[in-house]
Amino acid sequence: MNHFLLLLLYTLGTSAVLADPNKEEARPSEQPRLSVDSKPSEEPNGQKSEPCSKGCSCIQDDYSLELNVYCSTRNFTQVPSDIPLSTRSLWLDGNLFTNLPAAAFEKLSNLEFLNLQSSLLVSLDGHVFRGLNSLAHLHLERNNIRSLPGIVFQGTPNLASLSLNNNQLSRIDDKLFAGLSHMWLLNLGWNSLSVLPETGFQDLHGLRELVLAGNRLAYLQPQLFQGLSELKELDLTGNYLKVIKANVFLKLPKLQKLYLAQNQIVTVAPRAFVGMKSLRWLDLSKNRLSVLHDETFLGLHSLHVLRLSNNSIGSLRPGTFRDLQYLEELCLCHNQIRALGVRVFEGLGHLEVLNLENNRLQEARMGTFMGLNHLAVIKLTGSCFHSLPDQVFKGLSKLHSIHLDRSCLTKVSAQSFGGLTGLRRLFLQHNNISVLERQSFVELQGLQQLDLRFNRLTSISSHTFYGLKNLDYLLLSGNLLRNLPAEALLPLQHLSWLDLSENRMEFILNATIYILPRLRYLNLKDNVLINLPASIPDTLDQLWLSGNNWKCDCSAKPFRDFILQKPQVVPLQVEMLGEGEEPHTLVTIYNNITCASPLSVFGLDLRNIGSEHFRDC
Numbered sequence: 266m267n268h269f270l271l272l273l274l275y276t277l278g279t280s281a282v283l284a285d286p287n288k289e290e291a292r293p294s295e296q297p298r299l300s301v302d303s304k305p306s307e308e309p310n311g312q313k314s315e316p317c318s319k320g321c322s323c324i325q326d327d328y329s330l331e332l333n334v335y336c337s338t339r340n341f342t343q344v345p346s347d348i349p350l351s352t353r354s355l356w357l358d359g360n361l362f363t364n365l366p367a368a369a370f371e372k373l374s375n376l377e378f379l380n381l382q383s384s385l386l387v388s389l390d391g392h393v394f395r396g397l398n399s400l401a402h403l404h405l406e407r408n409n410i411r412s413l414p415g416i417v418f419q420g421t422p423n424l425a426s427l428s429l430n431n432n433q434l435s436r437i438d439d440k441l442f443a444g445l446s447h448m449w450l451l452n453l454g455w456n457s458l459s460v461l462p463e464t465g466f467q468d469l470h471g472l473r474e475l476v477l478a479g480n481r482l483a484y485l486q487p488q489l490f491q492g493l494s495e496l497k498e499l500d501l502t503g504n505y506l507k508v509i510k511a512n513v514f515l516k517l518p519k520l521q522k523l524y525l526a527q528n529q530i531v532t533v534a535p536r537a538f539v540g541m542k543s544l545r546w547l548d549l550s551k552n553r554l555s556v557l558h559d560e561t562f563l564g565l566h567s568l569h570v571l572r573l574s575n576n577s578i579g580s581l582r583p584g585t586f587r588d589l590q591y592l593e594e595l596c597l598c599h600n601q602i603r604a605l606g607v608r609v610f611e612g613l614g615h616l617e618v619l620n621l622e623n624n625r626l627q628e629a630r631m632g633t634f635m636g637l638n639h640l641a642v643i644k645l646t647g648s649c650f651h652s653l654p655d656q657v658f659k660g661l662s663k664l665h666s667i668h669l670d671r672s673c674l675t676k677v678s679a680q681s682f683g684g685l686t687g688l689r690r691l692f693l694q695h696n697n698i699s700v701l702e703r704q705s706f707v708e709l710q711g712l713q714q715l716d717l718r719f720n721r722l723t724s725i726s727s728h729t730f731y732g733l734k735n736l737d738y739l740l741l742s743g744n745l746l747r748n749l750p751a752e753a754l755l756p757l758q759h760l761s762w763l764d765l766s767e768n769r770m771e772f773i774l775n776a777t778i779y780i781l782p783r784l785r786y787l788n789l790k791d792n793v794l795i796n797l798p799a800s801i802p803d804t805l806d807q808l809w810l811s812g813n814n815w816k817c818d819c820s821a822k823p824f825r826d827f828i829l830q831k832p833q834v835v836p837l838q839v840e841m842l843g844e845g846e847e848p849h850t851l852v853t854i855y856n857n858i859t860c861a862s863p864l865s866v867f868g869l870d871l872r873n874i875g876s877e878h879f880r881d882c
């Protein structure tokens with residue numbers, strides 16, 4: 266009984282959220298479904314309650330004394346006639362109504378919350394909500410409603426939130442929302458609307474959030490959003506818009522978030538967003554933009570996030586973003602920008618994340634990123650720089666991550682990363698780097714992670730890693746290294762993770778392992794190593810050795826004794842969460858120490874060779 270009450274109090278707590286329009290994520294479309302059959306036998310405080318509707322559960326709130334009636338998923342085909350008159354919240358979702366007649370709730374004049382979602386509704390009588398003077402929250406989403414009588418909300422003048430999403434509305438009567446000046450949330454998403462009545466929203470003076478996503482809107486009339494002076498969030502994602510004209514968003518001074526992704530927008534008129542003083546978030550991704558006019562973003566002085574990914578933008582003009590002095594995140598990924606000239610990012614003094622992934626960028630210049638004084642992350646993955654311009658990142662003193670993987674690089678020159686003393690992570694994997702010039706990384710004193718996997722490095726010189734005194738992770742997997750001289754690792758006194766798998770290493774010297782005082786993880790898988798280490802440092806807690814040509818003679822005995830003592834350091838296998846398609850499947854990673862010689866133990870795992878094999882050692 267106590268648990269039951271707690272559960273209900275908890276769910277009531279979530280419905281109370283609905284009343285607060287200031288609460289950011291308050292979108293009341295996903296109400297929890299209750300499927301409790303039992304009725305509370307007694308009021309908690311001993312009061313006598315009105316009889317509950319047959320087949321429903323009634324709960325009176327301990328504090329507010331409001332009555333909530335739960336009739337979800339009861340297979341009702343009609344609204345029960347015995348619902349207590351004092352009911353404040355009524356849950357009728359998941360029933361089988363098809364249509365509702367006039368005055369279906371007439372006597373429930375105290376009702377504030379009514380949930381009719383997922384109830385197979387196709388049509389509503391124009392007077393169905395007659396008498397619901399107090400109704401504030403109405404859920405009609407996930408039905409099959411094709412049209413609504415123009416007068417249907419005349420009986421509910423105090424509506425604050427209305428969810429009509431996921432129906433089949435193809436048109437809306439001009440007067441449908443007339444007089445609903447208390448409404449703050451209107452969700453019309455995922456219907457089949459191709460046109461909206463031009464003055465249909467004009468009475469919604471209090472509206473804060475309007476969802477029109479997932480419809481077929483191809484055109485927005487100039488008057489459509491006028492009067493929505495309180496609107497904070499407008500979602501037009503996934504429509505058929507082709508052009509954004511300059512007069513549509515003119516009178517939306519409080520709008521903070523505008524979603525225009527997944528349309529077919531080819532053109533955004535110059536000055537289209539002028540006057541949107543409060544806009545913080547603008548999403549134009551997955552459209553067909555090929556050109557940005559240099560006045561496109563004029564006036565967006567509060568913009569924090571601008572998403573332009575998955576368009577066909579071919580180049581950027583200097584000054585395009587000059588008004589966006591508070592922009593923190595700019596995403597231009599998956600476009601067709603080949604070259605970045607100087608001053609293209611001018612004015613973006615607060616930018617923290619610049620995403621230019623997958624543009625096949627070939628050209629950038631020394632001044633390209635100038636002025637990005639707060640830039641922390643730059644993503645250039647999928648570019649095609651053959652060589653990186655010298656000092657291209659110069660002056661970016663706050664930069665802490667550079668993503669240059671899959672970027673056709675063939676060498677790293679001594680000037681590429683000059684001056685980046687605060688850089689922490691440098692991603693250079695999946696290039697064709699065969700040359701690391703002497704002291705290429707010398708100024709990267711703060712670098713913690715260097716990823717050079719899958720390149721064409723054949724050797725590392727003793728000067729390569731100069732300066733990397735804080736490096737923690739060094740990933741060299743998938744190169745052509747034959748050896749790694751201890752001197753090359755000498756600067757890396759902080760290194761704890763070294764991945765040398767999938768190289769051509771023939772030997773690994775005792776000194777190479779011991780020169781790194783903090784080494785915890787060493788991966789030597791898939792090389793051509795023969796001799797097992799004679800001893801390994803105490804710091805090491807994982808060593809990977811499979812896929813080599815181990816010689817299991819007397820020289821291997823000390824090592825064998827070691828792993829039989831400390832099997833956790835050289836685990837036979839480890840279960841890991843897989844990456845890729847099925848992210849939650851466990852994959853087994855083996856760490857076999859398969860002997861290649863002598864012949865008598867060929868193919869056996871060192872751990873499984875009996876001690877008689879080492880008897881004469």
Ligand SMILES: *[C@@H]1O[C@H](CO)[C@@H](O)[C@H](O)[C@H]1NC(C)=O
Pocket residue numbers: 338339340
């Ligand atoms: C509703 O009808 C379905 C199908 O006939 C049935 O499985 C389910 O138990 C019924 N639910 C209630 C609450 O009667």
Ligand SMILES: *[C@@H]1O[C@H](CO)[C@@H](O)[C@H](O)[C@H]1NC(C)=O
Pocket residue numbers: 550551574575599
């Ligand atoms: C952009 O398009 C690419 C390739 O078509 C796709 O893989 C990627 O998921 C898309 N990204 C976004 C953010 O839509």
Ligand SMILES: *[C@@H]1O[C@H](CO)[C@@H](O)[C@H](O)[C@H]1NC(C)=O
Pocket residue numbers: 671672673674695696697
């Ligand atoms: C590396 O170079 C080879 C041939 O020179 C080319 O086929 C391959 O695509 C290049 N790989 C990358 C990641 O640039």
Ligand SMILES: *[C@@H]1O[C@H](CO)[C@@H](O)[C@H](O)[C@H]1NC(C)=O
Pocket residue numbers: 775776779799800
């Ligand atoms: C490897 O080097 C360490 C530290 O210099 C030393 O203690 C250990 O005996 C060496 N092991 C072999 C087999 O040379």
Ligand SMILES: *[C@@H]1O[C@H](CO)[C@@H](O)[C@H](O)[C@H]1NC(C)=O
Pocket residue numbers: 855856857859
């Ligand atoms: C590693 O050993 C396991 C058994 O422990 C075996 O199933 C697996 O085939 C071996 N893998 C290789 C590459 O030898």
